[in-house]
Amino acid sequence: MAAELGIEAHVLRHWEDVGALTVRRDRNGYRVYDDEAVEQARTVLKLRRVGLSLPEVIAAMAPEKSAAQAVVQAKIADLEGEVARRLQAITFLRHTAECRHRYLDDCPDCAAFVRGA
Template sequence: MRTIGEVSAELGVGAHVLRHWEQVGALTVDRDGNGYRIFDDETIERARTVLKLRRVGLSLPEVRAAMAPKKSTAQAVVRAKIEALEDEIFRRRQAIIFLQHTVECRHRYLDDCPECAGFIHDS
């Protein structure tokens, strides 16, 4: 059993973050007889999972759903996040293509370049 301070130090997050996760239902933490939070190994592993899901971009509501007991619910959330990330990758690749063109463009102003105008109208 570990305290919130020990777990927050181990995970590299503030104790207030662990309290917030508990408050919003992303993490369930048992209490001792004095009302102090106590973290067993299983709770620490769930906290690690919450942290990992947050680091890959899931919001706390998405984390709660992704950790749902019903596998189909969790999979739907993860699939939706994958789709959103793939869309973001596509948009960023398009941005890189546009920016690379502007660096290499022979025109002084973007308004003078037909290719730049094409990029602008495609967005």
């Protein structure tokens, strides 16, 4: 299962330990990854790859839709804030790369970027 997902087996065990993944056991105690467990693992992996922490993943997979949506909406807001900060950083860096002033302190535009940070 881990190889199919491209992750280490200990990651699957950890997800199970923290409650992000439910895996059935056979009579001998071996994990059985049925279709439901495989789909659940894929969902956990996708949510982790888009930036959710394991507690957020667990909450996002909660049976109560409104609780899950609240977690996802909060993550969207976090990501949008990060995008805005990165765009500001790009704007600042582009300006500094093209700035005619030798030192950033000498440039009113650079100083304005710094004060706005």
